[in-house]
Amino acid sequence: MTVTRAPAETLSVLDRPNSYIGKTVPRPNLDRLLQGRGQYVSDLELPRMAHVVFLRSPYAHARIVAIDADAARRMSGVIAVVTGRELEAVITPWVGVLSHLKGLKSAPQHAIAVDRACWQGEAVAAIVATSRAAAEDAMEHVVVDYEELAAVTDMRTALDPATPVIHASLGDNLAFERTLDAGDVDQALSDSEVVEAEFVFGRHTGVTLEPRAVVADWNAAEARLTIYQGTQAPHMVQNIAALHLRLKEAQVRVVCKDVGGSFGIKVHIYADEMATYALSKLLRRPIKFVADRVESFNTDIHARDHRCRGRIGVRSDGTITAFEIDDLTGIGPYSMYPRTSAIEANQVVNLVGGPYVTANYRARARVVFQNKNVMCQYRAVGHPIACSITEGLVDLAASKIGMDPVEIRRRNLISDDAYPCASPSGMKFEQLSHHASLAKLLQMMDYGALRAEQAALRTRNIHRGIGFASFIEVTNPSATFYGVGGAKISSQDGVAVRLDAQGSVICQTSITEQGQGSESLTAQIVGSVLGVSMERVRVILGDTDNTPYGGGTWASRGAGIGGEAALQAAKALRQNILDVAAAILQSRPAGLDIVNNRIVNADDGAPRIELNELARIVYFRPDTLPPGIQPELMATRHFVPRQYPFAFTNGVQASWLEVDTETGFVTLLKHWVVEDCGTIINPQLVDEQIRGGVVQGLGAALFEKCIYDERGQLTNANMADYLVPMSGEMPDIEIGHVVSPTQETELGAKGAGEAGTAGAAAAVANAVNDALRPFGATITEIPLTPQVILTALGRI
Amino acid sequence: MKAAAFAYARATSVMNALELLAAHGDRAKVLSGGQSLMPAMNLRLLSPDILVDVGGLAELRGIAVRGNLLVVGALTRHVDLLRSPEVALHASLLRDAVAHVAHPAIRNRGTIGGSLAHADPASELPACVVALGATIVVRGPAGERRIAATEFFKGIYETALSPDELLVAVEVPVAGRGATFFFQEYARRHGDYAVVGLAASAVVAAGRFSDLRLGFFAVGDRPLLAAAAGKLINASVTSALLAEAATALADELDPQEDQQASPAMRRHLATVLLRRCVAALLARSELEAGVTR
CATH class of the missing domain: 3.30.365.10 (Aldehyde oxidase/xanthine dehydrogenase, molybdopterin binding domain)
Structure with a gap:
């Protein structure tokens, strides 16, 4: 190191x-x-514990005309069938907004839908029984009369006047908009070569090994609720459960033992989990909810569904003069509670261009409602989007002026001795190490030899590519992240x-x-x-x-x-x-x-x-x-960090891969990461965090996508059709470190959990484009499926 | 994701299994390795009243050579095909194909009989038995009958098997002189259902095909024995002839659209597979022209 x-x-x-x-x-x-x-919640058994399953809307948008549960209630083992209207008496609805995200709006969301279901998968009734199987049997006998409503599914037309407004009380489908204009972008672009592209990111999700799981146990004698839950934020769950069940926090205990993976999926408040707490209070007994895999795909938060137009200005000497982006993302029908669904787009605005010197940066981000599953923060929130746009544009600029992608980065990355400094979006950097990291990366990958090998293989019609991605990462957030916006989320x-x-x-x-x-x-x-x-x-x-x-x-x-x-x-x-x-x-x-x-x-x-x-x-x-x-x-x-809102880290990744230009299949050959998380406490844990993060980024690059049809139906909600990255397709991932401890703490440690995810997809996309250079094809869409690549190559 | 309640009967003999099937008709499902059936039941896509478990029937097990036939019992697991010396010697196409079937945990349980009777158009073994010119042996109340593999598959999850019949064995002609095989599939991840795949069986003599059977899968509602292969038999294979065969193949295919590929992409990949297959079988890499790997 x-x-x-x-x-x-x-x-x-x-x-x-x-x-x-x-x-x-x-x-x-x-x-x-x-x-x-x-001790996973999924395995927990308590005396008198009952199991809940949720009957979920088969429509993306529908009015609930009537629910007939009489037959189900009479079935063996069934304890209760509870509708949203009935549960309202126990738990209040919530609105996922934060005051520091100016203009962010959302509508009240209920634990179980009342009158209207707004995405395919929203719970419309709870069936509580002595076993999950008995509850599922009974669920087949609950008859819901739906009136299907027009579904808003395409984010590109969500704001059109002709598109129905999902929540009439909000006036339109715009949840949040942020603009930023720093420096003089127009002037900078007028003096430069300008390259433009539209970047498209597939909606995907976290796929935890253990699904979301909760056992809620209301003890009426103590007037106390114990929540056993696989969560990342027990005190946040305590606060919110108490708030909406009209209890004191002292009346709620949250126990979180072992958790089978979370990746940000389990840091939110989900309607079905809130319903489970409420059902325990209503029925005065322990209630268990463990999402099955299909439910997980339909209700675990999704992320990354962005379309972004990006522009970069570059001079012939390689100077990057400006970045400009116009980002659009669709977040489902509600802003998620309590962290909101505007954070990802906000992060994109914060982070684009972040590793580079240029002070000219203009951005707009719009966040729109749609009738799909809710979107929110998943590992590396916004970073993969910002990094893919930035690094994609930098490579396009390099290609435009005929400069090596390493050289353009050398000329534009913030110098290692320039700190402390701030980005055009106002992000404060204490100490980063872009150049030391890049130098180390080039040495690890033996860049010169790799380029020679690439050239030699080209003559044999073998097309390999090298792609780079420099990145910055938000870690150690202070109260500026959520606390200042009014969320009771402790920093x-x-x-x-x-x-x-x-x-x-x-x-x-x-x-x-x-x-x-x-x-x-x-x-x-x-x-x-x-x-x-x-x-x-x-x-x-x-x-x-x-x-x-x-x-x-x-x-x-x-x-x-x-x-x-x-x-x-x-x-x-x-x-x-x-x-x-x-x-x-x-x-x-x-x-x-x-x-x-x-x-x-x-x-x-x-x-x-x-x-x-x-x-x-x-x-x-x-x-x-x-x-x-x-x-x-x-x-x-x-x-709590007081000096810096975030302890920014940095790093750089590289991908080496081969594209079969006849079939469109990509083989990942090698991946390198150099990362600077300050003091390293346990090198193996840090390296494996980075590897795991890289793999989730590689999943986004090549495989993972929640595929919705035009009616808002998620069509691949299972492990056969939703492709998570598997070890067989993963390359060796070599990791190096540069160490710039933060001076804000005696420990000097910054975060490392999301660095891998931040830059992996960008490196792969740049490598694919590098491989395809002789064919004149450029792709700015992930996942990079064979269909996408063959189409770009004009083979089909 | 819990299966609806069902009854369970463990068959004590093939006769007993047939009696159970006769008694319950299409309300029964045969449980063999369970690798497709159980997930479908847990998703409640299937809710049979009764499962007839044939897993204990020793008479359905085993791989043997009888004359010029390799006889593979219906309960032969994928892992057995992978490891069997008889399969390696006489029908190595099956061994090559099985390496692409899912993952070890599934190969340890899944059976050849189950795979063939399930008739998933994207799975490997149906295409193999078609390419190998195998015969499917089934037993029913009226006794045993033999069905050519090319006649066995009728559509997506549809076969010539009636509800009261049990698939008991597969008979594969043993490989003769000059016999050679090719197996390749394109799947998004190793072990996934193929986007397009090809199981080929050929006899090559003096640089020519004296026989060529191309079993494409995941290109339609059942495995397809490509007629285009005929253009390459007993002919001097040139790039031009191969291109002609590829065009014929593309015309012959009527692939479905799904999340992995459009029909155009499937046609394209099938022709890539054809070229790579022919180049490999004839050991003439120049026929792959334009192909990068």
């Missing part, structure tokens, strides 16, 4: 002896998961650390674990700072009753924010321990240290007292301590 800054003069807490920071150590939860002892996190009576450590953190290693990184930090071995650190997360208040794990924030809170809490506990140790040992705290689970002399490392002995004295023989000492072997710290 390359470190861009010299180490600090003094050693930090991270450089202590036997530090786990920067080391690949096994995850503490590995044995538990590998032995099948994970701070808290960690409590305590020493138990045998010298082990219990750590409670508000970040959550969905497989990315939050538990491991917390234990690594706490163990390193305290001087105790990791196996002595037990991490508790995912329980609003038993962790400090905090945001959870999303937007690449767990390590950077939760990790810093863990570091500060462990530092405070360490000081408390040393104070007690000094009193016992008649020494000074500054003369002592903790290493390998024992107190030692700071200067010569000589052992003084074991931590378990210290704990024994504190908890059982405090009478032997000097007078006046009140030991405090627990410490809690919270952290």
Whole structure:
């Protein structure tokens, strides 16, 4: 790895002896998961628990004329059939807007549709029974009389006067519009060669291994609701469930144990989950909802359905003079709650052109309603769109002036010594490393040799391409992301650390674990700072009753924010321990240290007292301590970024692939990523996060698309027809790092969870166009299916 | 995604299975490997009253050579076809094809009889048995009958099998001198249903085809034995002749539109497969002209 800054003069807490920071150590939860002892909500059984299935609208848009559930109610095992109208008594509707997204509007959404269903898949009735199978049997006997309404499906015509307005109260189908005009774009373009293209992105979704799952348990005796849910943000769920069920937050406990993948899919509030909470309160018993795969495709948030016209100005010397975009996205019938469905388009505006120097940038983004499943934030929100547009335009500009794609980037990427600085859209960059990253990438891929190989193969009619994508990534969001808009989504996190009576450590953190290693990184930090071995650190997360208040794990924030809170809490506990140790040992705290689970002399490392002995004295023989000492072997710290709205990271990716120009099939041969997430806590976890992210980006590039017909029917809602990327089609993914720690925290860590997804599709699209260059074909649409490629080649 | 309730009977013999089928008619479904049937039931696309499980019938198992026939029992699993020395020796097309069928977990359970009786137009084995000139052996209340593979497939999920009959075996002529095979399919991901595929069986002597059977799949409602192959038999294959055959093939096909490909793309890919197949079988790479791989 390359470190861009010299180490600090003094050693930090991270450089202590036997530090786990920067080391690949096994995850503490590995044995538990590998032995099948994970605690997933899907497996949870409670006494008297009933199962709910939702009867979902078969129409994209329909009036619900009548629901006849009499026959279903009489069936064996059926406990209740509940309509939206009946559930309204228990739970209030919501509107997914944020005040800082000026003009964003949406309509009230109900837990179960009342009067009208607005997408194919919206729940219109809940069937509660003693088993899922019994509920599904009964569902076939619920008769709904629908009156089909005209469906708005094409985002391009959603704003036309002739198109019906989905929510009459809103006046039109425009949910949100943002414009930005920085510098002088017209002047810049008038002096330049201008290249223009329309970029088209397929709507796709997250496809978690474990579907969304919730068990809601209303205990009428305690007047308390316990929600077991695979979620990324337990405190957010607590807040919203309480708000809409008219409870105090103290009456709602959210427990989130193991989660089978989330990727942003599980950071939202879904109508069917809200309905499940409400049904538990209504029926006064535990209710379980586990989405099946078809429901997942029809109701898990979709993302990325964008069409964007982009323009770039370039001079013959390679100077990029301006970027201009006009982005359009269709988000379904409601803005999602509570994070809203305007964030992705907003991010596109924020991020286009972000890696580059030019100050001239004009953008418009429009977000429109349509009768399709809801769209919202999925891993790397907006980044893949912004990166594909930016990097696609940069390659088109390079091609226009006959410049190598690497050279045009060298000439325009923000210089590594130019920081701190800001982008034309106002994004503040503390320290990025575009040039160091690009240099490292070229070395890893042996760029010169690869170009020579490409040229040699061309003579044999083998068409390979090389594509690059520089990117920036939003991580460690502060309150500017959601809090300022009025959402009760915490941007701070808290960690409590305590020493138990045998010298082990219990750590409670508000970040959550969905497989990315939050538990491991917390234990690594706490163990390193305290001087105790990791196996002595037990991490508790995912329980609003038993962790400090905090945001959870999303937007690449767990390590950077939760990790810093863990570091500060462990530092405070360490000081408390040393104070007690000094009193016992008649020494000074500054003369002592903790290493390998024992107190030692700071200067010569000589052992003084074991931590378990210290704990024994504190908890059982405090009478032997000097007078006046009140030991405090627990410490809690919270952290929230204050200086920078986001800790931006950066990186660059490259793709090497082959296009069969007869069949249109693409074979991915190799993928490289160089990424700068600041301090790396666990290299393996970071690398695998990046690989996983790349694979999701490659899925978008070649395979994944929710295919709707003109009537708003999702036609490939199953794992046979919706193509997720599989290992057989994936290339080796080589990863390198440049390290620019953020100075805002002592830990220095920025996020790494979304970097892979941000740039992978852009690199592939550029590589395909590079491969197709001899044929004069340019494609700016993903997924790059054989049909798309053969069409561009004029073969069909 | 739970199947509707159904009754289950585990057949104790072929006779017993036939009795059960006779008793329940088209309300029964035969359960073999279950790799297509069970998902369809869980999606409630199928709700049979009763499943007749033939999985325990040893008489439907096994691969044997009898005279000049390779006899493959209906319960032979895909993985068995992949590993069988008899298949490798006498009908290696089946082995080559099975490597493209889904994934190991599915190949460990799916059976040849199930695949043929299911008759998915995009699946590999129906095209193979057509290309191999195999015979499908079925047993019913009236006894046994043999149906040429080319007569067996009637449409999407439709076969010559009646509801009271059971597919018991496949008879494949063993490969003779000069016999050679080609199998390739284009699928979006390995193991997916093919966008277009070709299972070919040929006899090559002195650089010419003395026989050529081209079994295309995923190009229509059933596997198609391409008549265009006739143009290449007992002829000196030139690029011009191959182009003529490709044109004839494109005319002969009437492919469906789906999410993976338009009819035009299927026609195009079929002709690419034809050229690559002929070039490979005759070991003349120049016939692939314009082909990049």
